Each structure stands twice: as structure tokens, then as C-alpha cells.
Amino acid sequence: MSQASNSAPYDMQIKLLMIGDSGVGKTCLLLRYANDSFSPTFITTIGIDFKIKNVDVEGTRIKLQIWDTAGQERFRTITTSYFRGAQGILLVYDVTDRRSFESIRNWISQIQQHADVHVNKILVGNKCDMLDEKVVSTEEGQKLASEFGIPFFECSAKNDIHVESSFMHIAKAVKDRLKADGQGGPSAKTGLNLKPNQSGGKDKKCC
Amino acid sequence: MSKNGNTDARTAMLQEKADDVQRVLDEPIVDLWLLRELALTEGGLVNDELRQRAWPKLVGLHELWDGSDETLPTPKSDDTTFALSSQASAQNSKESALSSNATEDSSSPRSSMFPLSTSEPLHRTAGSLGSNKTKERVPKIVARSLDMEQISLDVTRCTWHLLTGTQRSQAFQMEHKRHRKVARQIKRKQRRLANLINLALQKSYALRERDINSKSRLRYYQGYHDVACIFLSALGGSSGMQTSKFASAVSGTAASVGLDLPAAVLLQVSRSHLRDPMKSSFRQLQTCLCLTFFPLLALFDRTLHDHLVAGEMTEPTFALSWIITWFAHDVRDTELVKRLFDAFLVSHPLLPLYVTLAMLTHQHNREEILSTECEFSSLHQVLAGLPKNSSAVGWKYRPGDGYVSDDDYYGSDDHSVTTCTTVDTVDGDVLVEDLKMVDLGYFGLNATSVSSGPSALVEVSTSSQVSFQTLIDTAVRYMDRVPPSDLVSLAKRYYGAETVNDWLTSDSTPESGISLLSDTPSWSIERYAKADWLLKQNSRARRGVRARNRRDRRKDQQRGVLLTTTPGRRTVDVDPTTATPGQFLQQNADRVAVIAAGYGLGDMARRARRRTRVRWVRGATVLVLWAVLYAGLTRYRRKAPVVTLTDCDVHGSVAEL
Numbered sequence: 007m008s009q010a011s012n013s014a015p016y017d018m019q020i021k022l023l024m025i026g027d028s029g030v031g032k033t034c035l036l037l038r039y040a041n042d043s044f045s046p047t048f049i050t051t052i053g054i055d056f057k058i059k060n061v062d063v064e065g066t067r068i069k070l071q072i073w074d075t076a077g078q079e080r081f082r083t084i085t086t087s088y089f090r091g092a093q094g095i096l097l098v099y100d101v102t103d104r105r106s107f108e109s110i111r112n113w114i115s116q117i118q119q120h121a122d123v124h125v126n127k128i129l130v131g132n133k134c135d136m137l138d139e140k141v142v143s144t145e146e147g148q149k150l151a152s153e154f155g156i157p158f159f160e161c162s163a164k165n166d167i168h169v170e171s172s173f174m175h176i177a178k179a180v181k182d183r184l185k186a187d188g189q190g191g192p193s194a195k196t197g198l199n200l201k202p203n204q205s206g207g208k209d210k211k212c213c
Numbered sequence: 214m215s216k217n218g219n220t221d222a223r224t225a226m227l228q229e230k231a232d233d234v235q236r237v238l239d240e241p242i243v244d245l246w247l248l249r250e251l252a253l254t255e256g257g258l259v260n261d262e263l264r265q266r267a268w269p270k271l272v273g274l275h276e277l278w279d280g281s282d283e284t285l286p287t288p289k290s291d292d293t294t295f296a297l298s299s300q301a302s303a304q305n306s307k308e309s310a311l312s313s314n315a316t317e318d319s320s321s322p323r324s325s326m327f328p329l330s331t332s333e334p335l336h337r338t339a340g341s342l343g344s345n346k347t348k349e350r351v352p353k354i355v356a357r358s359l360d361m362e363q364i365s366l367d368v369t370r371c372t373w374h375l376l377t378g379t380q381r382s383q384a385f386q387m388e389h390k391r392h393r394k395v396a397r398q399i400k401r402k403q404r405r406l407a408n409l410i411n412l413a414l415q416k417s418y419a420l421r422e423r424d425i426n427s428k429s430r431l432r433y434y435q436g437y438h439d440v441a442c443i444f445l446s447a448l449g450g451s452s453g454m455q456t457s458k459f460a461s462a463v464s465g466t467a468a469s470v471g472l473d474l475p476a477a478v479l480l481q482v483s484r485s486h487l488r489d490p491m492k493s494s495f496r497q498l499q500t501c502l503c504l505t506f507f508p509l510l511a512l513f514d515r516t517l518h519d520h521l522v523a524g525e526m527t528e529p530t531f532a533l534s535w536i537i538t539w540f541a542h543d544v545r546d547t548e549l550v551k552r553l554f555d556a557f558l559v560s561h562p563l564l565p566l567y568v569t570l571a572m573l574t575h576q577h578n579r580e581e582i583l584s585t586e587c588e589f590s591s592l593h594q595v596l597a598g599l600p601k602n603s604s605a606v607g608w609k610y611r612p613g614d615g616y617v618s619d620d621d622y623y624g625s626d627d628h629s630v631t632t633c634t635t636v637d638t639v640d641g642d643v644l645v646e647d648l649k650m651v652d653l654g655y656f657g658l659n660a661t662s663v664s665s666g667p668s669a670l671v672e673v674s675t676s677s678q679v680s681f682q683t684l685i686d687t688a689v690r691y692m693d694r695v696p697p698s699d700l701v702s703l704a705k706r707y708y709g710a711e712t713v714n715d716w717l718t719s720d721s722t723p724e725s726g727i728s729l730l731s732d733t734p735s736w737s738i739e740r741y742a743k744a745d746w747l748l749k750q751n752s753r754a755r756r757g758v759r760a761r762n763r764r765d766r767r768k769d770q771q772r773g774v775l776l777t778t779t780p781g782r783r784t785v786d787v788d789p790t791t792a793t794p795g796q797f798l799q800q801n802a803d804r805v806a807v808i809a810a811g812y813g814l815g816d817m818a819r820r821a822r823r824r825t826r827v828r829w830v831r832g833a834t835v836l837v838l839w840a841v842l843y844a845g846l847t848r849y850r851r852k853a854p855v856v857t858l859t860d861c862d863v864h865g866s867v868a869e870l
Contacts (some may be wrong), residue, residue: 028435029366050367052436052534052542056590056598071590078363078435080495084530 026098028077257555274735361431545607561811
């Protein structure tokens with residue numbers, strides 16, 4: 007029903023995926039970006055969900071389809087099957103939770119296993135408004151990002167700091183890559199379906 | 214006007230239903246199949262007061278209050294659990310790390326002063342709990358589990374069902390405008406929820422003490438907190454009622470904060486209905502869903518099936534939260550969710566899957582799906598939003614964004630202030646509120662029929678076009694056609710026997726087998742349970758204790774008279790069953806509750822039966838024909854030699870002559 011109203015004309019459709027440990031604020035970031043709203047009590051994501059945002063990047067009208075995933079490890083078998091279709095991945099951690107930062111490496115290896123080789127990535131440290139409780143310094147975040155050669159942003163969904171710019175950054179990166187690959191243009195829409203990758207043919211073994 | 218009329222009629226219907234349930238529960242021997250039937254039909258078990266009495270019986274907790282009434286702690290119950298698990302955590306370094314985290318989790322350092330294995334100080338709190346002023350002394354952490362961290366993460370994000378239902382009456386809102394107080398109370402409720410989940414998990418560890426380090430433990434999954442929330446709301450909310458009746462009934466901290474009943478029921482459900490998602494991974498659950506969903510959909514609605522497959526939908530991920538939270542995550546009308554829980558509790562664990570199918574194939578939803586473009590993300594969005602066609606409470610429709618949570622209707626952070634009215638669940642006021650709401654007819658099967666609470670604020674014009682009762686009825690009908698026991702053979706026909714066998718054998722060890730496809734626990738098909746009052750009476754009689762006060766004594770007397778005068782009820786202590794559960798199920802295979810429990814006959818068996826019948830008839834006809842022929846033949850044969858003999862004789866005599 008709702009996608010009917012979202013099917014405004016666009017030049018390109020880009021699929022982004024948000025991953026990271028449970029409770030780092032993936033859903034909050036997404037809702038801040040897509041709906042410009044924030045509530046400290048956003049509900050837990052179970053399984054997978056997505057939002058749509060239409061943006062204009064350097065004159066190209068882009069329909070962003072942003073998929074939000076459940077953070078708990080047991081959902082990984084489900085969420086990783088969505089990696090394949092994503093063109094951009096946002097790795098999110100919580101600056102007040104060191105463990106969520108440490109598991110970024112784990113998430114990166116998940117990407118290497120399940121996602122496209124050329125997928126654009128971005129590292130996002132959320133909750134940067136909570137200065138008193140911050141345990142992962144900006145330098146550390148920056149260091150990790152440059153280790154993997156990916157851009158780094160510190161955001162706050164609550165105070166709306168750098169949320170828009172990080173999404174726009176990855177959208178632009180994906181757009182540039184696709185344009186360079188010659189995949190741009192409206193025709194690209196068909197080739198970019200985000201769907202759980204199948205292990206081939208009739209054998210629909212899901213796990 | 215007509216709306217009012219409808220509401221009135223509905224209230225009257227529910228009142229009648231409540232009386233029916235009450236009547237069944239008041240019988241000395243409660244007929245569980247009757248209770249199950251009531252749970253499945255319109256209105257369910259109606260209200261929390263009845264649920265508190267019915268749910269424990271329906272999940273096989275008959276002896277919950279037996280023998281513990283009016284006594285001091287029975288050493289067997291909670292205390293040992295606490296002791297056991299604290300031992301376990303001492304052995305397991307990972308766990309002790311977790312428990313230290315848990316102490317940090319609570320804001321007060323006092324919590325660490327409550328050693329979980331001692332019962333003495335806890336009892337004092339239990340005793341003093343009657344008065345509201347001393348509630349600060351209730352320990353913040355009642356139990357610990359392996360997944361405490363994840364639980365606390367999810368629980369702090371969970372407010373909706375904690376605040377809905379009885380606590381959302383607008384009149385009450387006006388009195389509670391002070392933000393901080395409300396925030397504090399929400400926190401307390403969230404802590405209560407965390408305690409409930411941890412307690413249930415901890416109790417489950419104790420049940421499997423032999424393989425305490427094995428992977429077979431129940432593990433928390435995201436979504437379990439939504440389920441627990443409903444149990445807390447239905448069973449833990451009015452500890453006032455329980456404490457008045459069973460003030461000193463149970464021991465330990467859990468009892469002192471009224472969590473023992475919800476924890477016990479939750480544990481039973483976790484060990485049976487939710488066993489698959491609670492395994493160390495979702496592997497079995499996913500296999501089961503893949504194995505069952507598409508074959509069933511193909512059978513019930515080929516067009517819809519083809520549409521989804523064309524949209525490259527290979528797994529029913531959109532329905533994951535429906536199935537693992539029994540719709541508690543997606544439906545925000547707490548009363549409605551409780552009603553759904555009534556049905557799911559008394560049914561086969563796969564009923565949520567059948568309801569999912571019923572939801573997809575319902576005419577209204579079906580048209581919506583089929584009119585959606587055959588593309589994965591569009592389909593996913595439409596499918597995931599289907600529960601909102603059944604209950605739009607708590608959601609609002611925003612053009613461009615689709616359905617969004619209704620809590621930003623109130624602005625940002627302090628939405629809770631306007632939505633909730635908080636009643637302290639630790640003291641007993643809730644019951645009064647509950648009853649008030651019963652009178653108001655606050656049951657809300659349809660989002661539109663509820664005038665108080667959030668639905669009045671919902672801007673969505675869509676009324677609930679697809680009532681859940683219809684879906685439950687359809688689901689039961691589907692289960693009648695294909696009972697869970699036929700699912701594997703159905704899957705084999707759909708995917709091919711080899712593929713299915715591969716899937717099943719890869720999960721063949723007993724612990725990792727698919728529980729949803731295994732046998733249901735014996736309590737799910739029990740026929741009778743003793744009434745609470747009878748249990749109490751018996752235990753009192755056993756201990757030679759008289760009833761506490763004159764009122765109770767008089768009641769006992771009346772019931773005693775009832776027992777002795779009612780013919781056939783004399784031997785209430787003995788299970789009146791004559792037929793074994795299996796025989797009973799066979800004889801009643803067409804009863805709604807039996808079908809929903811997974812013991813319906815099924816089309817396959819029916820067809821087989823018909824075939825056998827045809828074969829019998831054919832056999833019998835052949836036999837009869839053969840017999841007739843044989844008889845005819847023998848008569849002919851018998852006649853023939855006579856004839857020849859006579860002929861011979863004749864010939865002979867002729868020759869002689």
C-alpha cells in the first residue's frame with residue numbers, strides 16, 4: 007500500500023543495509039533519517055525491515071531502500087542472506103559500548119563472506135551525544151575505519167548529528183560506483199533486487 | 214449509535230462468555246477440553262482474572278498451589294533454584310562475568326546485597342509487601358540468566374505492552390502528569406519484566422541440571438520479551454489478587470513480587486511451544502518454517518503461492534516475528550494479544566503458522582498482496598504490514614512512510630506521559646482497575662470497538678477489516694485439513710522426499726530435532742484438572758488444618774455438600790477418566806479444540822479412510838458375490854451329480870430293463 011506513494015519517479019534505486027550489534031541504535035538512525043523522528047523507546051527489530059527515502063544526489067534522483075536488521079546473533083543466518091543484494095552497508099556501533107565496537111571486525115568478516123566484493127561500506131559510531139559515557143574514542147573509530155579503508159562518521163540519532171551526512175555519503179559512493187560501472191540509469195532497477203540469496207535451484211535450504 | 218449498540222452487544226456477549234468460563238473453572242473437576250474450546254471461540258478467556266485461573270491449568274500446572282497453601286516455604290521450590298544457579302554461575306566463569314554485569318545493570322548498589330540463595334531476608338520482604346510503603350525493599354534483581362545483557366537491552370526498549378490495557382484510561386491520565394514519576398514507574402515495570410524473563414530462564418536451567426553445560430538450555434531470543442510482557446500483564450499484574458488468596462503460599466523473592474505464576478506458565482510454554490526459537494540458534498525454526506510454509510500455501514492458495522514465488526520470496530521472514538512472538542510484537546492492542554495467547558496456549562505450537570496462512574489467504578489481504586508488484590521488497594512490505602489490517606491500534610498511517618509507530622504521535626521523548634497511566638503492579642490496585650475495565654467492555658477484539666486508550670487517538674481510518682477471530686477459525690479449518698502430523702509428507706510431495714529427508718536428517722539429534730514437528734507435551738491433551746479450591750481443601754484436609762476463616766469454612770461446607778450430593782462427583786480425588794487420552798482424541802477428532810491441538814483427522818487420513826471404506830465395501834461386495842456364486846455353484850454341483858446319478862440310474866435301469 008505505502009510503496010505506491012513511494013514510487014515517485016527516480017533515476018536510480020540503491021539498496022543499503024544496516025548491521026551491527028543489538029542495541030547500538032540502527033533503527034533509531036534509520037528512523038531519524040527516514041522519518042526525522044526519535045524516541046528512546048523504539049522497539050526491537052525482529053528479523054528484517056526496510057524504509058524508503060527519496061534523495062537527490064548531485065542531480066540524480068535516488069530511491070534509497072534502507073534495510074534494517076536484527077542485531078542478535080541468532081538472527082544472523084536470516085540477515086546474512088540479505089547481504090548479497092545490498093550495494094551499500096552501514097556498520098553501526100555504539101560509542102558507549104566497547105563490545106559493539108569490537109564486534110565490528112566480526113561484522114566485516116561476515117560482509118566478506120556473504121556480500122558482494124565491491125559493496126560500499128561505512129563505519130558509523132552512534133550515540134556520540136553521550137559524552138560522559140563514551141568509551142570508544144573518535145581516534146579509535148577512525149583508526150579502525152582506515153584499517154579497512156572505509157569512511158567513518160560519528161553520529162547521534164537523538165541529537166541529529168551527522169545522520170543525514172553519513173547516509174548521503176554512502177549513497178553518493180554507491181551512485182558513483184554504479185555510474186562508473188555503467189549500471190546507472192533507470193534500467194538498473196531490474197538488476198538490483200535485494201532478496202535473500204538462494205543456495206541455488208530447487209534446493210531451497212534456508213539454513 | 215449503531216457503534217454503541219455493537220459495543221453493548223459485545224459487552225453482553227463477553228459477560229456471558231466470562232460466566233461460562235467461570236462456570237467451567239468452578240467445577241470441582243475442570244473439563245480442560247471445554248476450557249480449550251472456550252479459549253478458541255470469540256472472546257477467548259475474556260479477562261485476566263479468569264486467565265490467572267485458567268492458564269496454569271491449561272499448561273499443566275495443576276499442583277502449583279497444592280500443599281503450599283498457608284504454609285511456610287516448601288524447600289523444593291524457588292530457593293533451590295536460586296542456590297543451584299548461583300552455584301552454576303560460580304563454576305562457569307562466563308556466567309559469573311554476566312552476573313557481575315547484571316549487578317551493574319541495576320542502578321542501586323543494594324541489589325548486590327541480596328544473596329540470591331538465601332531465603333530469609335526475602336521472606337521478610339514478602340511479608341512486608343502487603344503495605345505499599347515498603348516496596349523499595351523488593352530486590353531489584355530476582356534472577357539471573359545467561360542472556361541477561363541482551364534481555365536488559367531489549368527490555369529497556371519495551372514499553373508498549375507494559376503500558377497498555379488497563380493502564381490506559383484517559384481519566385487516569387490527568388492525575389499523572391508528572392514526568393519523572395511516570396518514567397520511574399516505567400523503569401520499575403521494565404525491571405519487573407527483565408526479572409520475569411531471567412527467572413523463567415533460570416528455572417529452566419535447574420530443570421536440566423544434569424547437562425548444565427550442554428547446549429540444550431533455553432536461550433533468550435529477541436521477541437521473547439514481547440511474549441513475556443503479555444504473560445506479565447495477564448498473570449503478574451494483579452499480584453494483589455494472588456497475594457490476598459495465597460499471601461504466604463509460595464516462597465522466595467519471585468513470589469514476593471508476584472512473578473512466580475507468570476514465570477511458571479512462561480516456562481511451560483517455553484519448553485513446548487517456543488522450544489525451537491529458544492534453541493541455541495534459529496536453525497531448526499528456519500528449517501521448520503521453510504518446510505511447512507510454502508507447501509501449505511501452495512495447497513490452500515496456489516495463485517498466492519505463485520505470486521510470492523515469482524517475487525523471489527524464498528523464506529517466510531516477514532512472518533518471523535508473528536510466529537516467534539505470537540503476534541505480540543506486531544499487534545499493539547494488549548487485550549487482543551492476550552486473547553490470541555488464549556488460543557495459542559491451548560493449541561498445537563504450529564497454530565501461529567496456520568494463522569499466518571489464514572492471514573495471507575483472507576480475501577481482503579489476498580487482494581492487497583496480489584495487487585502488489587511482483588518484487589521482493591514491495592511484497593515484503595505489504596506482507597509484513599498485514600497484522601495492521603487486523604488491529605491498527607498503536608499504529609498510524611503516514612502517507613509516504615506507511616505505518617509508523619504511534620508513539621511519535623505524542624511528540625518525542627515524553628509520549629509515555631500522555632499515553633500511560635501507571636498503576637503500581639507491586640501493590641494490588643490493578644485488580645480493581647481490571648474489573649473496572651471489564652465493566653467497560655475493554656476487550657478490544659476490534660480496534661474500532663475500543664473507545665478508551667490509544668485507539669481513540671489513532672488517525673487511521675482503516676477499521677480492522679480482518680478480524681483475528683476469523684483468522685483463528687480459518688486456521689483451525691486449515692489444521693483440520695492438514696494436521697501438523699501430515700506436514701512432513703506434504704513437504705515431501707512439494708520439495709521431493711530426498712530434499713526433505715536431507716533437511717530433517719541434518720537436524721536429527723534428539724536435542725536439535727524440530728520441536729514444532731514433534732509430539733506435544735502430555736499436558737496439552739489432558740482432560741481434567743482439579744479446581745483450585747479443591748486442591749486447597751485437599752491439602753488442608755491432608756494436614757488437618759481447618760479453613761482460615763468462617764467465610765472459607767462456609768464455602769468449603771457448601772462445596773462439600775455439593776460434592777456429596779452430586780451423583781458421580783463423590784470420588785473427586787480419583788481421575789474420572791475412563792478412556793485414555795488417545796482414545797478420547799480419536800473419538801473426538803472433529804471437536805474444534807482437538808483439531809486445534811493437532812489431533813484432527815486431516816484430509817489425508819480422511820481420504821485414506823474413505824479409500825479403506827471403499828476397499829472394504831468392494832471387498833465385501835466381492836465376497837458376497839463370490840459367496841452367492843459359490844452357493845449357486847455348489848447347489849448346481851450338488852444337483853448335477855444327483856442328476857447324473859439318476860440319469861445313470863435311469864440309464865442303468867433302462868439298460869437293466
